[in-house]
Amino acid sequence: MRDSLRFYLGDELREIRDVDPTLTVLDWLRLSERRLGTKEGCAEGDCGACTVVVGRLTEDSQGGKSVRYEAVNACIRFLATLDGCQLLTVEHLKGPDGALHPVQRALVEHHGSQCGFCTPGFVMSLFALYLNEDRPDERRIDDALAGNLCRCTGYAPIVQAARAMHDLGDRTADRFNDRAATAARLKALADEEILSVGSGDRRFLAPATSAQLAELLLGHPDATIVAGSTDVGLWVTKFQRVLSIVLYTGRVTELRRVADTGDALEIGAGATYSEAAPAIAALYPDFGELIRRIGAEQVRNMGTIGGNIANGSPIGDTPPALIAAGAALRLRRGDATRTLPLEEFFLAYGKQDRRPDEFVEAVILPKPAPGARFRAYKIAKRFDQDISAVCGAFRLSLDESGNVAGIRIAFGGMAGVPKRAAGAEAALIGQPWSEASVHAAMAALKADFTPLSDWRASAGYRAEVAANLLLRFHVETTDPATETRLVGDRRLAHA
């Protein structure tokens, strides 16, 4: 048991003993450190004004460790989750001689700031992009900036700065890109001790292994399990909930693994969207495209697929895709595990099949059968960083005569839980994969769900769009000449 939190603030090692388990990185920076460059715009991870960069050790498939730099939202990230990491803020970027960093210079030269309040966040998102990627194309820049809102510029000059920043400096020579040195420092902080910080009854517990996590949870079944805190963070910042025991999964390396088991991909519950996306996209390209549109870069660098499932939201975006793909969920309690089809995990609104002392250990995503077609569609008011009004996913296999041999259709946003469209599936099975069959299934689909009206969409829109998504799926699987996609890689439509 280690009772102090250790991380690097830039080059400076910080060791903190008494820390509130839910103190956010942003509040620590602004209130305790008076490092005021990092701004609060929304305190819910949606505007990006608080963006900072976190360097952390990651493990490659050979077990080697290297440093990964990621833009994250300081407003909803708990300080104690920085254990073993390096935190970089906008104040770190100026050179020792006071010269602006290439990212900063590019923004100045392209008139990328007006009121300037969002600017430090943009600087840090661009800084992460600068460190990690050579001359990203415009689509990649859009993705990297999707989590940063600017109300003044209309973004064009910021994108121009992003295109120009590599002309102003050599990223490989950037003083923050001495990754070997940083890795060595962070390795020196890594240990297998359980981290326990806090005061009194309020503890932040961060085990380093699955076994420790399982044991801690048996002892603290009332603990709040926190992975990316992209949801739990808001409980704190918006609802001011007081969490007594926070059980953080982020240090557990095993839980972050994404492993090929032959016929499936086993995604550790602690793998972030960013970590899991490449392997998922390799199997299901359109699932990759869906993940690209979940939250934004900062959220995907923190949020986990396990958390997206475990919190049981009816509007989480990965469950429909996982259910359509036939994924299973493995839960663990102590040393015992059980596995169930994912759709059976969601019992009712706000109720999941998880005992308090159980945790989600992994999602098992089967590889697609040869010839199977898979699509996932996210419908929201805005393409990026928005919560779905409807999220639909489809997996189809046809027999030799072109009839539907297997179909799985799952929706989010249409019921109190992510749910399969049983009637529509039944209407299609054994039928020719024709427009007539699809229209019959679209009618059946309307009986499968009784969606709600709210600020994201009316019930009528949800029902109509859900049915139309089935039609889109049909078009994309039968009519390669018809364009169906407005955003993303349009080749995915007819892949």
Add this chain to the structure above:
Amino acid sequence: MPDAATTLPPATPERIAGAVHESRRHDSAHKHVSGEAVYVDDIPEPAGLLHVYLGLSARAHARVVSVDLAKVRAAPGVVAVFTAADIPGENDVSAIGLHDEPLFATDLVQHVGQPLFAVAAGTRDQARRAARLAEVVYEDLPAVLTIAAARDGDRTLVVPPMTLRIGDAATALAQAPNRLAGRLRIGGQEHFYLEGQIALAVPGEDEEVTIHVSTQHPSEVQHIVAHALAVPDGAVTVEVRRMGGGFGGKETQANLFAACAALVAKKTGRAAKLRPDRDDDFQITGKRHDFEVDYEVGFDAEGRIRGVDMLFAARAGFAADLSGPVTDRALFHADNGYHYADARLESLPLKTNTVSNTAFRGFGGPQGMVAAERVIEEIAFALGMDPLDIRKRNFYGTTDRNVTPYHQTVEDNILPDLVAKLEADCAYRERRAVLRAHNSASRILRKGLALTPVKFGISFTATQFNQAGALVHVYTDGSIQVNHGGTEMGQGLYTKVAQVVAEEFQVDIGCVRPTATSTGKVPNTSATAASSGSDLNGKAAQNAARAIKERLVAFAAGQWGVAPEAVIFHRNRVRVGGQEMEFAALVRAAYMARVQLSATGFYKTPKIHWDRKAGRGTPFYYFAYGAACAEVTVDTLTGEYVVDRVDILHDCGRSLNPAIDKGQIEGGFVQGMGWLTTEELWWDDAGRLRTHAPSTYKIPACGDRPRVFNVALLEDAPNREDTIFRSKAVGEPPFMLGISVLHALSDAVASVAGHRFCPRLDAPATPERVLAAIGALRERAAAAGTATG
């Protein structure tokens, strides 16, 4: 020096650095990117600072039976709690003195989120937690929540309405060959300034208090605070270095926060800071007015408008705030660039039990213009013509057909030429043909194209606000400070004014330091609003600089025995007859000779006057013009869309700073586009705003910007009026260029029914509204027996 941190091209041999008409970076850009720019929450906190939080009404309309604050007072860290009873002066933060907007509600609450009390504690977290502990007993009253309920019910108004009349609309409508009528719904808009509302009050001696606040209107904050504290205006100093965005949302809305912080500071003798959480900011502060517009238009076979009658029903909210001038400006822009010979335009600023709506970039003008463009679109569909042709046919003339419904003659109309140029430059006609062909072959994705104009009147319609002051100091080392009544909210006002001063003295802009706006330096200022910032403050600063310069010239002429004309300021130096010296050397010599090196400057806009009752006058000094052409693609299965391309040609007169003006145009366009597309304010049946944070309220993100975005400033177009270096105001006009996107969406939607019917696409055109419009058109086409596209 302000410029030291960045590398920028040196001054050319002939020009100073930062002369007017030069593209110049924002004066704080290097601080924005390094995180060193100081916003109110970044000011070093005085020892003993108290953090203040507001307790809010949970009901839309209710009698307050009782408020039990015992648990609030007992909460950890709480130092004091304040209600209306603690206010020494007036319990009022209303901007226009109608006393209809209390700082703290007493026996009646009129919207969800209305403040009832304030709690001060050692930390913000403590104050915020404590504020939730109040036990309030309400007795609900019937709540009027929507425009429809107010208009079709009692029609209670927050201020008297206005009617503009020209010619005889009724007769013209009756005699027109064609006539149609409809109703248009236009949603409101949250400002979503990235820096939320915030005020820090520091108590001083006697009655004094200093307030650092994110406001566009320091003088009004000063007055409101003085009234609330029952102290003279002169005891209150309000200072603003910069805002993290304003957009109109800090023209009057900062009053409440400043008054509350000042009250706590003076009552406790400790500095007090109030910063609401973003969700509370959404609930407490007003927004752009949503409107429903009933229109009737008569027109001839060529699409020329013969008569117009429009009723502008607006949701004002529970109090007047600026709803009077906002709805007035809607009427002033219900013509956009079009000549109405016979028109009747009426406003209805309706009282509702929602937050009191307020200023927002365009100030009602955008809503007026959206209505004008709907009427044009209706005519085009009715006649089967290109809406652009209808637009061009109805433009104001230059020598005739140039009198507005408010009886001002349009003397500077450049819209026909500007639109013709954009039409050619962006290949409107050719692309329209291409898109139509694309659509006929495209099953699901449909493209749309629209070119819409903007004509926007520049000046506050309340004539007295069109004045400004400035204060310029020249120090003996030649460095210069400039201060004026305008506030910096990102629009680059400080930069532009510094350019003006640099130009006047012919010194590099690095010698000119803008300082924080303060009621203690320049008094009795107007809001930085109505796009007027550089017009008014630029002139005032110019006058101040000229006063000093005249003294320097007189001194030099006398000292060295030359004619005043022989004293020439040129590139950081001054030529005095045959000799030449550094600017600083002249300044030092003048100081030694006891010449005053500080001056105030003042400016008032000439020519303007307005008689609201009569609906006549010249409310605007001039007009700013622009046009945009937008191309979109719509998914007819989901209603989603992307903006593929936008071309803009905009009139900034002789731009003071083309780079900054381009930023205003691009940013204004995207904000206007957001208003009309994804930004939706959604209230539930209990009057609670449910889209109250960026998770639920969707402003444009980076990827929503036009994929191709060509923005040009109109060249060789000096302002015909004597504005500051013949520039034009640029804050608001580009916002309305976003209307082109709404019409491009409408054009795409119309394709599903062969462009036979007007889609009547309301705003915001969310994917849901677009899909609904597609569905409605398909049904209409089916009913009419027309083949759908």
